Amino acid sequence: MLAYFGPQGTFTEQAALGLGASPDELVPYDTVPAALAATRRGDAEAACVPVENSVEGAVPATMDALTEGEPLVAVAETVLDVRFSVLVRPGGGEVKTVASHPHALAQVRHWLAEHLPAADVVATTSTAAAARAVLAGEFDAAVSAPVAVRHYPLEVLATDVADVRDAKTRFLLLRRPGPPPAPTGQDRTSVVVTATDRVGALSELLTELALRRINLTRIESRPTKGRLGEYRFYIDFDGHVAEPRVGDALAALRRHCPDTRFLGSYPKAEPGGAPVGDEEFVAAAEWVAAVREGRGA
């Protein structure tokens, strides 16, 4: 069983299918923390949740839920273009009302003004709830994730609808800790580091990465809830924990901040950047071993 942030027919379900889940093993949960809790308890083998740049507002919820409670680690990611389908009842006639989540409506405002200028716009609690309401005859059209037509027998009036062409949402597949997926040479590692609020704390951490030529791909700070004077940094960087340079950097972060939590090493959804070799790390470690044993200097 694979838990996901529901309801059925939203982008998160689409992401889970894109990550190789079969439709009959997917179980929707009302919230991101609920999907993660099911995975922590062992009710689900894994959870698929949005982490970045989402249309559905779940990002801080995901980061907080990953940091609190028992550890979970990411084993895969996927990135979806945020492009909506507009769904209507078969033979439904004129579109007088269009429904969706307010975030989705905000992202198709120009499209609606051009293509359905006379339609009233109505909010729903999710893009999938809009599709259900159209099926029930409450509204005439729904702005939904393309996957919604899997669940609701609606007709597709338009696809690929988005005012902003480059909006994307990133999703992670999370499991209880276990051996990470094998390195592919195009991997990402995610960590959350809790640091005391003092001058230079973050600078020291990033210097540890830069000194090892590790490329940062994302950073975000959040104050810790209820613990004044502490900050959390969510950091993504290129590389895999199995690689000597990344293992060495993680050890350095952990020395600085004992609360450092590993959030996973997994293949990048959009590979890019030349892999950095670990030859000088291996050679340097061998040299130190040789010096210690009196075999070199």
Add this chain to the structure above:
Amino acid sequence: MLAYFGPQGTFTEQAALGLGASPDELVPYDTVPAALAATRRGDAEAACVPVENSVEGAVPATMDALTEGEPLVAVAETVLDVRFSVLVRPGGGEVKTVASHPHALAQVRHWLAEHLPAADVVATTSTAAAARAVLAGEFDAAVSAPVAVRHYPLEVLATDVADVRDAKTRFLLLRRPGPPPAPTGQDRTSVVVTATDRVGALSELLTELALRRINLTRIESRPTKGRLGEYRFYIDFDGHVAEPRVGDALAALRRHCPDTRFLGSYPKAEPGGAPVGDEEFVAAAEWVAAVREGRGA
């Protein structure tokens, strides 16, 4: 005239009033970019918009809108606790339906389950739209910003409603560039830095701050739209551009990244941390001047 991210009766209006605006100069705009555009054109003297941790989903929109187009600078900030009021029609009877923006509904889920367990929950496009719909008799209760009762003659069923006690939203008051507000000793400076995507780029920038003992209060990375291989870093730190150490650090950031944009120096809404003196910066500059003139060594 002061523009704000509307509609009337939301937390952003409440923030604008808290920043000293008088109710009759406030004009709501549909989107954050529209409020900023009105200020850039000179139709409005200033704009009040959410920047961080918002319930209304506007944060990335604000950061992107501040970076693109003509510069605007923050002259004040305010932080609001996210606590809702539940509003009903006077003498309205049993509450069978409760309406609000999906983000607000998500933040009062437990309260609703405890206090209005039988009520159906309905989404609206904003917390203020919910209040209007209750006034129109469409729904029985609205979960709204406390300021909503200024505009809609509704009765307050409950105040201070929030499942999570420490949710806050930060707002900025933005103007066209001009002399910044005078330093208070408890100021914050905001910048956005566009850096090429190479190993160590951010580490160098943060080292420039750490070397000057400047305390970082927030950092967030975002890929630049449409320009691959570049990242934007939104950075807030303690201090005021008028202070020698901060001016020196800003000059260093600008040397590294010519696209560095100043987003303002303004008093912190929640003062904290001992001010750092600039004596050694002044003394060191005087020493260099003396050496150059042959008055010292």
